[in-house]
Amino acid sequence: MHKDELIQLHTLMAQIKRYLEDQGVEHDFEDYNSLSISPVHIHRSKAEHKHAIFILGNHLASIISEDEISSVSRTSIRMQEFAERSGNGVSHSN
Template sequence: MHKDELIQLHTLLAQIKRHLETQDTDHDFSEYQSLAISPVHIHRSKAEHKHAIFVLGNHLASIMSEDELSGIGRTSARMQEFAKRTSRNVSGSNN
């Protein structure tokens, strides 16, 4: 994906996060927030946005998952795997 496409996806996931936060539910987005990156940070690298997408996507998928055997549960596991992989690339990339 191109950086602008990643930013669009990041924006969509951030909007879903904000919607969940307005529903008076208690979800802990601290891991995502600790990254200190949002879709408006267009100066940040492609790798940083990709990592944020995987971290946020993992958390959103786990919220939607009721049991580990569901399709969403498998998606959550894959997002977590991708987040771990991309975290190694974040510090060395400026794309």
């Protein structure tokens, strides 16, 4: 995926996060928030956006899997694995 496509995906996922929060869904997004990266940070690297997508994807899959007994819980586990792999070499400094 190109960086602009990753930023678009990151934007969509951030909008889903915001929607869930507005609907009163309680979830601790600390892992994602601690990255200090949002889709508007276009100067950040492709790898940083990719890592943020996997972390946020893990959070969103966890929220869905709390209500569903399905393959969604496996999705959360896979997102966590991708996040860990994509985080190698990504600096988390502000």
